[in-house]
Amino acid sequence: MFVAAVLALLATMVLTIVRALLGPTLYDRLSAVNSFGTKIMLFIAVFGFLTGRPEFLDIALVYSLINFVATVAVLKFYEYDDLGSGAYQEDDY
Amino acid sequence: MSLEQFSIAVLLTFLAVAAIGIIVLRDLLAAVILTGLYSLIAAGAFVVMDAMDVAFTEAAVGSGISTILFLGALSFTKHDQKPRGNDSWLALLFVVVTGGLLIYGTLDMPPYGSATSPAQTHPQLAKRFIEQSGDEVGPPNIVTSVLASYRGYDTLGETVVVFTAGVAVMGLLGLKRRRPEEELPEHAPGDTPHEPGHDNDRMT
């Protein structure tokens, strides 16, 4: 069962990487990277069970948070053109 | 071929593909995003290679902090790499020849996972760490024991390096925020306001 899960995850990672490389927009790459992070997180969890040492879930835990931070940082940078500023300026649009 | 070997081979292939992608892509922001992807794959591969702590650090530092550092640098500078750079045959030839020589050099290396390689059979270090650290230091994680106790001075030096780097960055950038857009030579005041994104990377 874990073998099937690992194989499915690896196969999906291929598809996700292809999407991250193809683009065409930046958001496609971002969503692919985000989705890839989820897959890696699942992969680490499953792999811990596969090797019989499921104590390594802490790393998966870190992943589920890091993934979020990186994506939101890129989006914030992309939208406000810097990492520190705050609210919308509605009349910009 | 065990599933572990298969996974590691596949993940390493992903890494190579991501690296080639970073070379090929011209858009800098896309390259930074792919660097984040690269770090994620690297950390996954570290987990499969039994290096849990390295994976932990790589996930936090490589995928988190590095991405944000690169983004910060991009937000201070122009963030579209112009389609330039010499894709000359000379550079490619140099890289390929060097890589070929290095690959020739790996033919003498011990294969992956070999228990008789010099790194494993050194008579004192690894064996002692594994056998005695539980009694001598305490924590079940041997890496922690070695990092904080056996090689404590090394870690102290690392901390000094990080501190120095922090001081250097602060000294270089100054503590107050700057907005370099105003003093840009290319963007005259009253120029078109900056649209988020770049047109060459946008589907219409």
Next chain:
Amino acid sequence: MDWLGLYNYWVVIVLMMAGLYILIARYNMVKKMIGLSIFQTSIFFLYITMSKVEGGTAPILIDDPSVVYSNPLPHVLILTAIVVGVATTAVALALTVRVYEAYGTIEEDEIRAANAAEQDA
């Protein structure tokens, strides 16, 4: 299975050469830093590859005398290297920002052209 045993090293070399190529052939300094960090990661993989023992498990002690652990020493070295690496990346990027403020560009050839123009004047 000799081929598979060396595959890790080959990928390490491909990554190393990818980083080197970016350093040589791209003029943008942020891109160069990305290349350097790829180069760095390839070294990490070299070390971790050497630390792995076939059938071994992560070096976290468990109550089982028969278990084989991978070599923890390279992990420690690489742990230090990752943190130092990100510190140097931060300094290099700060320098890049300063270069941008001084020259208005971070493309290497434009900086060279600006320097040459300054010397001529």
Next chain:
Amino acid sequence: MPDFVLVLLTGLAWVLMLIGCVFVVAGGVGLLRLPDLYTRLHAAGVTDTGSTIFMLLGMVIIALVEYQNPWIAAKLILILFFTLFTTPTCSHALAKIALLSGLVPIDENGKPILASPKLAKKMALSRKPKEGFEADDEGDNSNKDGAS
């Protein structure tokens, strides 16, 4: 615990993991094959959350039944908890900022549903996105079953 309950729980874990696998692969195919950003985002977002739920629940059962270790199960639940927050938030932020930057969604014929990127920005900033931004027909063109 009686024997048949154990077998039943293991079987349930199997089924959950396999459903998770199907979700994962469907999400990957959807991410690759669907025509525009928003549909791809739909495929990625829905299947990420779904596969995480199913796979982690399967692993929780195995941790409890096979390893009998509630700490592992607690960690898995914690991962699930975080993922349930972060993945939808990321998808939402991505979609919103894509709309804000003027990327117009397309309908099933490949036509943009909005007349101009400006309208997309307005729609992203509006609290009531349905009003006055549709091109002509009211949107019953939601891409159903986009993931599969």
